Amino acid sequence: SQQGEEDPQALSIQEGENATMNCSYKTSINNLQWYRQNSGRGLVHLILIRSNEREKHSGRLRVTLDTSKKSSSLLITASRAADTASYFCAPDSWGKLQFGAGTQVVVTP
């Protein structure tokens, strides 16, 4: 399948803790993207990592990519209640950007 498969399905943490979620895929990719979706809203782009990159940072976000294992991870450091959302990965595989079901993250104060 070309879609990203996120793991875990759900994650519950307290404010200040780090949240890590993983993404696996099955085909070669041009890039891999991570998105956030707040309840009842559209998806918002967080970060894009190209196939020749291994790590990328954006504010409190850190994304890694291991093309040999066909996996990526998203780390949110020092989480806040406002980080409560679903997080999706989307491997870009030859013209298709296919999402999975996301990881639902709940950050409690």
Next chain:
Amino acid sequence: DTAVSQTPKYLVTQMGNDKSIKCEQNLGHDTMYWYKQDSKKFLKIMFSYNNKELIINETVPNRFSPKSPDKAHLNLHINSLELGDSAVYFCASSQTSGGAHGELFFGEGSRLTVL
């Protein structure tokens, strides 16, 4: 100005009816998409258009007919609605380069409920 806008936001209709969802983007992007998100949040691509040309049609029933009058608009018409069509439909746009997708910009979604 909203970058990707889709209307209506909510749609409740009876089985067998025909309905349309409209989408417009003002970002100057060359590629537009329709995604369907089911009740388990799984987000599945339905169609992709590049400069008004159909690029991806992901085994969607032919009751679904996308139409792109120009590269800023991608509308979705659904005939003979079925219960299983109930979902949230998202429009998105991006700029592609050499077959690779840039960042996707999503609309706020259109929640379709078929009774």
